[in-house]
Amino acid sequence: MKASKKEKKYQKVSKRDITALGYRSLLNQAIFNYERMQNIGFTATLAPCLKKIYKNDKKKLAEVTEDNLEFINTHNVLVPFLEGLMVSLYEGGEDPETVKKIKISMFGPLAGIGDAIFWFTVMPIMSGICASLASEGNVLGPILYFLVFLAVFILRFPLAHMGYSTGVSALDKIQANTEKVGNSASILGVTILGGLIASYVSITLLPQIEISDGTFISLQTDLFDKIIPNLLPFAFTFLIYFLLKKKVNPTILILSTLVVSVLLAFFGIL
């Protein structure tokens, strides 16, 4: 059973076509739009493979193209995996309607896995380390960041092949492994974030209070720093955290921060 399935591979598309999905997937957000998001770029990535698979059946090619122009929003690094899988199914003669259903059931979870790995684990860790190197004037900061994300880009090629040859079972494997290391990665991320809050959020209270004739105490150095330094940055970060939980729009928070900072500066508080 397995052997016969393997023989079916590379009948109409070549190994090269699958590799090409890796770099063609850069098109995914080429014409990103709010109505159907990545649909056109996603279809353009698949185009050469679709042309080869349906070269004798223009009607089916039109039908499959239309299918792929429907709404899709998934993760840009993991999208070659989905495309590799779809090509293997189309090539194997699977009913396009079935492939469409598989696509619809997969793009959301893929986006979730991708966001968890790249946006919420790799990026904060790399941002924290590289930005603090850059702050010291070290060029290694941007260079290290670039190299890591170059490696992330290169991942697209094995992902396309994995999707084509292993299919849905590979997704389960990725998901299981993500869960296994996900907990540890979150711990690393959270620890770094704790350090970043202490190092990069700065609030200094300016007022001084006269306690007796000629003796002033500074609110910042004599009061808050005595309790614990960086207490205010910590408190402010959590204020924002709770406002975000209350679904306040981040753009509003940025604008309010600007306005409040200026007001507090005007009154000589910060």
Place this chain on the structure above:
Amino acid sequence: MEVTLLMGIIITLIAMVVALDSSLEGFFIFRPIIVCPLIGLAVGDLETGLLAAGIVELAFAGITAVGGVVPPDAVMTSIMTVVLAKTTGEPVAAAFALAVPFGLLAQFIGNIKSTVLSFFNKTADRYAKEANLGGIMRLCIFGMTLTVVIYGVLTFLSVYVAQDALVDLVNMMPEWLTHGFSVAGGLLPAIGFAMLLRVILKAKYVPYLLAGFLFATFIPIDNILPVAIMGVAFALLEYYRVNNTNKGGESNEGI
């Protein structure tokens, strides 16, 4: 410092390349950590570029286009932070806060673009009916060209054409106002951190947050690497703890 025409053109070209990468999320060269040093090189001051990279990257660490919320534009904020720091002579933190409105403007224009591009789905559907896959590809090229052109124009206007007006504006500002922008520069990273926390923080991770916070508060460190190494230690502890529990009691007993 004044932005010369040549600098303006170089910055615009850099902006066009990284803006394309930003829309495609390909190589992540659109992140502030890369853009700021590049702009620094273009204006002949890598050091300011690196300093800006540290501040802006962290502020944008959590401000990402995840979950349908479109964030202020990182590329434009990065470019204007370095440029304004050089042209106005303000500290980088203040230049960053001054640059944020440009990031919001670029975000607004980006939103309009993605709305308008929705109309091209009809064209795409027509190409599909004709099985015209070349047409689909041309739409992609059109989308990318539009991104690059819009960004190029916006950058050149902000960086070169408007520079005198911007410098005058900043010079006109009273001291408390520019100081207020510096204060904002110190607060804005908290928004990025809070957005990340919102996604990854769970009650069971709070001890690690506190440990990282206390470490960086009381131990003098030059960069975050020592905290990261402590984080790796915590992560490994958790990893082995979970794996041991899964294996059952036996492996816990003997050495």
